[in-house]
Amino acid sequence: MxxxxxxxxxxxxxxxxxxxxxxxxxxxxxxxxPFLATGGxxxxxxxxxxxxxxxxxxxxxxxxxxxxxxxxxxxxxxxxxxxxxxxxxxxxxxxxxxxxxxxxxxxxxxxxxxxxxxxxxxxxxxxxxxxxxxxxxxxxxxxxxxxxxxxNSILHSAADSVTSAVQKASQALNERGERLGRVEEKTGDMMNSAQQFADTAHKSPHHC
Incomplete structure (x- = not known):
């Protein structure tokens, strides 16, 4: 304690x-x-x-x-x-x-x-x-x-720093989410393109 x-x-x-x-x-x-007043x-x-x-x-x-x-x-x-x-x-x-x-x-x-x-x-x-x-x-x-x-006192500074950290982390996650979203879009586009290429290749006549 x-x-x-x-x-x-x-x-x-x-x-x-x-x-x-x-x-x-x-x-x-x-x-x-006085010395005596301290009581020793x-x-x-x-x-x-x-x-x-x-x-x-x-x-x-x-x-x-x-x-x-x-x-x-x-x-x-x-x-x-x-x-x-x-x-x-x-x-x-x-x-x-x-x-x-x-x-x-x-x-x-x-x-x-x-x-x-x-x-x-x-x-x-x-x-x-x-x-x-x-x-x-x-x-x-x-x-x-x-x-x-x-x-805005030091009593609140700790809370403010935590809030700031949370906001920064949230912002980072949002930005990361946006980047992931863009990657997923690009991946989807590539898959669609590959599928289209495969379909086209499948329909084309085979050459001996």
Whole structure:
């Protein structure tokens, strides 16, 4: 079971929620936390998760989930509602990059994802979710590539590529069918010609 599937099963399913997206992250700038405040729990892996309740009206949350070294379970840490999200900063609108910032009413975090692809997918799902579920005040998306905020998004690119491949294959089959049809016509014409030649030869008087 993948980490994302495990997080959904452990953290969200028991609360009648489902996870929409998750991205593994690390801080770009470490927070200054007193040594005693860490509790000596050691290293950990952090995930930022986007989830929605199954009950109507749907409530969307952004949750920080951690998995501590040596443990197979996940722990829910900070959580914010979508209405508390003020800004998503994609850092660079001109290229793929793994960095992004999240600004809430009472918090500001600078993250770097495991890959630019993971970050892009999370930001795109977050943007689409904000368009559907945000109330009067939608969060601001700044320094984000247009492909993350537009209609023709990477979420649909896979489907588009499959559709394109099917269309190309269909076109190739049609063209092949037309070629086969032309071959069959020519074959038929040759057979008719041969039959006519045979009939003519059969009717002709035999010479000794």
């Amino acid at each position: 993948s980490a994302r599937s495990a997080i959904n099963k452990e953290i969200f399913t028991p609360h009648d929620e489902r996870m929409l997206a998750a991205v593994q992250v690390k801080r770009r700038t470490k927070k200054k936390i 729990q050691g290293d950990y892996t952090t995930f930022i998760c986007l989830s929605v309740t199954n009950k109507k009206p749907a409530q969307v949350s952004i949750t920080k989930v951690k998995q501590f070294e040596g443990s197979s379970s996940f722990v829910r840490r900070s959580q914010w509602t979508l209405d508390q999200l003020r800004q998503v900063n994609g850092i660079d609108p001109n290229r793929d990059c793994p960095e992004f910032d999240l600004t809430f009413e009472n918090a500001f975090d600078q993250w770097v994802a495991g890959s630019s692809g993971d970050k892009c997918m999370f930001v795109q799902v977050l943007h689409n979710t904000c368009q559907r579920h945000s109330a009067d005040r939608k969060p601001e998306f700044v320094n984000c590539q247009s492909k993350l905020l537009g209609g």
